[in-house]
Amino acid sequence: MIEHVDLTGTTVAITGGTGSFGSTMARHLLGRGVGAVHVLSRDEAKQHDMRVAFADDRLKFFLGDVRDRASVDAAFVGADHVFHAAALKQVPSCEFFPDQAVKTNVVGSANVVDAAAAAGVRSLVCLSTDKAVYPVNAMGMSKALMEKTAQAFARRHPDAATTVSVTRYGNVMYSRGSVIPHFVAQIRSGRPMTVTDPSMTRFLMSLAESVDLVEYAFEHAQPGDLFVRKAPASTVETLARAVAVVMGVPDHPIEVIGTRHGEKRHETLLSREERATATDEGDYYRVPVDARSLQYEKYFEEGDPRASVETDYTSENTERLDVEGTVALLRTLPEIVILPEGR
Numbered sequence: 001m002i003e004h005v006d007l008t009g010t011t012v013a014i015t016g017g018t019g020s021f022g023s024t025m026a027r028h029l030l031g032r033g034v035g036a037v038h039v040l041s042r043d044e045a046k047q048h049d050m051r052v053a054f055a056d057d058r059l060k061f062f063l064g065d066v067r068d069r070a071s072v073d074a075a076f077v078g079a080d081h082v083f084h085a086a087a088l089k090q091v092p093s094c095e096f097f098p099d100q101a102v103k104t105n106v107v108g109s110a111n112v113v114d115a116a117a118a119a120g121v122r123s124l125v126c127l128s129t130d131k132a133v134y135p136v137n138a139m140g141m142s143k144a145l146m147e148k149t150a151q152a153f154a155r156r157h158p159d160a161a162t163t164v165s166v167t168r169y170g171n172v173m174y175s176r177g178s179v180i181p182h183f184v185a186q187i188r189s190g191r192p193m194t195v196t197d198p199s200m201t202r203f204l205m206s207l208a209e210s211v212d213l214v215e216y217a218f219e220h221a222q223p224g225d226l227f228v229r230k231a232p233a234s235t236v237e238t239l240a241r242a243v244a245v246v247m248g249v250p251d252h253p254i255e256v257i258g259t260r261h262g263e264k265r266h267e268t269l270l271s272r273e274e275r276a277t278a279t280d281e282g283d284y285y286r287v288p289v290d291a292r293s294l295q296y297e298k299y300f301e302e303g304d305p306r307a308s309v310e311t312d313y314t315s316e317n318t319e320r321l322d323v324e325g326t327v328a329l330l331r332t333l334p335e336i337v338i339l340p341e342g343r
Helices: 020-031 044-054 069-076 091-096 098-119 138-156 179-188 207-220 236-246 272-277 297-301 323-330
Strands: 011-015 036-041 059-063 081-084 123-129 163-169 193-195 201-205 226-229 233-235 254-256 268-270 284-287
Touching (some): 081 207, 091 138, 138 163, 163 207, 179 193, 193 236
Parallel strands (some): 011 036, 011 081, 081 123, 193 254
Antiparallel strands (some): 226 284
16 A cells, blocks of 8 residues: 655645646646646646636646746745656657757757756656657657656766656547547448557557556655556557447457558567666566666776667557457547447
8 A cells, every 4th residue: 555645735736737647636736635737738728628628726827838937936836746747748749840849848948957956946856758668759759858858867967856757658648639539530430440450559548547547656766766556458450449348339349550650569668778678666677777876987998788678568469459348448438438349
């Protein structure tokens, strides 16, 4: 059983706080009795919608962008803890505009880390993605550099008052822009569900589980720690067929359109090298930061023989769900509309 830190009366800031994760985390925090949640985002319309939906005076909205250090500083005044979820997350967008991915995901994250330290924040948890491991697209590359930025702070400032950690997870089911609502929309409009490579695999995690992962990091992190939640996976075809089942149309057609630019066949949550140093904590892996000093010769002269005896933790070698198992997982999601089977 996790011993939860008492958050009663504390102030928590969430960057990207109007997104799928941010709004879910805000609701969770309010339920834990926080004094205030500072929501930093650049979308005033989403802020208005969230303000109306929550109707809770403890929510404080800050219009700004992580690229703008001054707006980050303003949102962090009085904050005890910060969850950094703001990012450009769409692979195609980042492929077309990699400079924008760098400005938000790398420079913006550096602003968040520096602002948190300057404000005396006790804990900062930065959200990353499996696409940061062996990245093949600009989104993954920029998130990998976000991770390095966060861990570099911990390495350079081991005695800092701010504990900076990183969480990394795979596909969050039914989050904004993810494939499940896309499949649902295609079914409802009578169009075939489009899949890229039917044998492509992806980790599956619910929004609630992503909150659990971030909270676990917040509760347990040492400076620079990376946390991964163990997760099952399915093929894209299995996921599509499972969505069709819960929508009541198990025979809905599927159209294969081919792998898109920047996509991998399988994703990786932990590299071989990370897994070699990771500790297994039940539902989670913890990877400590390489905290050797800034004397560079140690990086050339000291190796780690464990790195040669482990394998990557991937969506291909994790627990693989069949259609029935994926359906059972989908039925746990409050976001999806479940229709009677056979309709």
